[in-house]
Amino acid sequence: MSLSYEEFKKEASRLCGTDLFLYKSQQMDRRIHSLMSFWGVTSYDEYLEVLKTNPERFQEFVKRLTINVSEFFRNPDRFIEVWERFLPEILQKPGAIRIWSAGCSNGAEPYSVAIILQELNALHRATILATDIDQVVLDKALKGAYVFNEVKSLPADLRAKYFRQEGEVFYFDDDLKKRVQFKKHNLLLEPYPENVDLIVCRNVVIYFTEEAKKKIYLGFNQALRVGGYFMTGGTEPILYYRYYGFQNIAPSFYKKIGPPKPEAEAGQWSLP
Numbered sequence: 001m002s003l004s005y006e007e008f009k010k011e012a013s014r015l016c017g018t019d020l021f022l023y024k025s026q027q028m029d030r031r032i033h034s035l036m037s038f039w040g041v042t043s044y045d046e047y048l049e050v051l052k053t054n055p056e057r058f059q060e061f062v063k064r065l066t067i068n069v070s071e072f073f074r075n076p077d078r079f080i081e082v083w084e085r086f087l088p089e090i091l092q093k094p095g096a097i098r099i100w101s102a103g104c105s106n107g108a109e110p111y112s113v114a115i116i117l118q119e120l121n122a123l124h125r126a127t128i129l130a131t132d133i134d135q136v137v138l139d140k141a142l143k144g145a146y147v148f149n150e151v152k153s154l155p156a157d158l159r160a161k162y163f164r165q166e167g168e169v170f171y172f173d174d175d176l177k178k179r180v181q182f183k184k185h186n187l188l189l190e191p192y193p194e195n196v197d198l199i200v201c202r203n204v205v206i207y208f209t210e211e212a213k214k215k216i217y218l219g220f221n222q223a224l225r226v227g228g229y230f231m232t233g234g235t236e237p238i239l240y241y242r243y244y245g246f247q248n249i250a251p252s253f254y255k256k257i258g259p260p261k262p263e264a265e266a267g268q269w270s271l272p
């Protein structure tokens with residue numbers, strides 16, 4: 001057997017449980033090949049065999065493909081807006097609120113939201129779901145141990161209040177940790193939660209093809225209640241947000257104003 005690159009990618013997709021063809025090919029191909037040469041593997045057959053038989057290398061492969069850097073209050077200005085503007089508005093509705101951090105990585109993102117809610121005296125009203133495709137980062141999130149670089153953007157008073165520092169390690173507050181529910185979930189494959197008030201999905205879709213992004217934005221529209229918000233990463237503006245039933249309220253913040261336009265759902269994209 002002599003696998004072509006396309007065949008290898010197909011088989012690797014099956015192993016990883018995610019369609020690698022839905023990730024931007026330039027970045028994906030570069031990462032796949034750099035690992036191949038790093039391991040001194042010379043054929044795709046051999047590469048596949050390594051992934052099938054060596055769990056450590058398989059984990060490393062998944063990790064390399066999914067890139068999972070994160071930090072507390074990443075782009076602090078945007079989190080301040082969540083704090084001062086968007087969460088207070090969402091909290092005006094009575095009863096429980098639902099937040100979903102999709103592609104949550106090591107937990108810094110949903111934990112940042114938990115801190116803000118605690119500061120707003122509203123954490124008890126919130127359900128925070130945090131999902132990621134990568135079990136390794138989810139385990140790290142559950143542990144809640146961070147290095148300075150991952151907490152550096154937090155205001156110092158919040159860092160002192162919500163972390164216990166031991167040497168170089170910052171341990172996140174146990175009570176707040178318990179308020180976030182982590183779950184393994186593939187955004188490209190699995191059903192989304194419903195009736196969400198705020199979706200935070202940042203620096204995730206940047207790695208996906210346009211086709212995959214469309215699927216995710218349509219899914220987010222369905223997952224949100226009308227009036228709910230979707231917060232993106234700083235470099236992920238949604239060009240055709242109106243087609244997905246969103247209004248662009250501020251940089252990185254979109255509000256669901258209704259269902260997607262029928263042509264968006266039908267996958268017809270004769271856009272302006």
Ligand SMILES: C[S@@+](CC[C@H](N)C(=O)[O-])C[C@H]1O[C@@H](n2cnc3c(N)ncnc32)[C@H](O)[C@@H]1O
Pocket residue numbers: 018066067068069070071074102103104105106109131132133134137185186187188201202203204233
């Ligand atoms: C760069 S991190 C972003 C972390 C965090 N949202 C932030 O902005 O700091 C991207 C995360 O997306 C996750 N990811 C990649 N593909 C995914 C998929 N198909 N479904 C769910 N999560 C995925 C990766 O495992 C990684 O943890």
